[in-house]
Amino acid sequence: MTKDERLSLICQHLYSHGESTIQTIAEIADASLATVRRDLLSLEADGTIHRTHGGARIAKSAGVEVAFDLRENQNLFAKRAIAEVAYEQIVPGSTVFLDAGTTVLQLARRLRLDPLPLSVFTNCLNVAQVLMNTPGITLVLLGGQLRAENASMVGALAEAMIENLWFDQLFLGAGAIAPDACIYSLDASEAQLNQKMLARAGHTLLLADSSKFDQRLTYRVAPLNPSLTLISDELLPANWRARLKEVGCTLLKASSQAIAAEGQTA
Structure with a gap:
């Protein structure tokens, strides 16, 4: 799975399930915890997600537009x-x-x-x-x-x-x-x-x-x-x-x- 595919999968999962733990995200994405943490940092920098204590959720900021397919x-x-x-x-x-x-x-x-x-x-x-x-x-x-x-x-x-x-x-x-x-x-x-x-x-x-x-x-x-x-x-x-x-x-x-x-x- 490429990084872009993994990021898309993470966003899809968070949309469907709300806030999720890093462990769960890692299992869904079939990736290591370290990789998922880097992915979440990247998504947070883009304004797509908010990291929480031990997990993440989709951002609800008014200034962020998530892609149509998500x-x-x-x-x-x-x-x-x-x-x-x-x-x-x-x-x-x-x-x-x-x-x-x-x-x-x-x-x-x-x-x-x-x-x-x-x-x-x-x-x-x-x-x-x-x-x-x-x-x-x-x-x-x-x-x-x-x-x-x-x-x-x-x-x-x-x-x-x-x-x-x-x-x-x-x-x-x-x-x-x-x-x-x-x-x-x-x-x-x-x-x-x-x-x-x-x-x-x-x-x-x-x-x-x-x-x-x-x-x-x-x-x-x-x-x-x-x-x-x-x-x-x-x-x-x-x-x-x-x-x-x-x-x-x-x-x-x-x-x-x-x-x-x-x-x-x-």
Whole structure:
């Protein structure tokens, strides 16, 4: 196993299991304790993890963006449950935009399993790859500058393209939903493109699991408002459910426990 493969495996393990001991990490990575300690030092220097007494955990710092393929596996059952509810909201024969979010990617995978007649626009390379050659789906990938961290197309070209389009439905992910009831992004170009998407959509469905709430990132996208439908999981705190009623944002609840149970019995 190369160092890069080992680092990726360590990150995957920490995402799936939370805080873990150095001994456990060494067993998972099939590496010596000394090697794992060096790996953890490297990951901590990159801002990916925090070392703890005798172990490590994934960093939750707002200023760190973990690679798309690692974030994809965080809260996976909740994301799949949210995607299932989102799939039920899709209007066959319509034009939809799928954002470059890891929960939205789960929706793309659900569409791949049970295709609907749709025109799908996206700025996400991974979404495009999943839906490529899917029966009944006309797929358009935005041009622009590639952000490798999010496998997304952004920038002036992508924004100009969106300004000449109209979407019946926008399925939007969220980097964070802060206490001020606004959606935030870690990247300025992503936030600006998200704003363009919102302006060109008839109905926006925000896909955000409960871990995204009460988090802070740098760039404001938009406030939660009555024009949005939020899809989240059953762990969304009661104070946020009340707050959503105050701002007039419709909430659809997804059951991650049901998805987890299906996985265990499959």
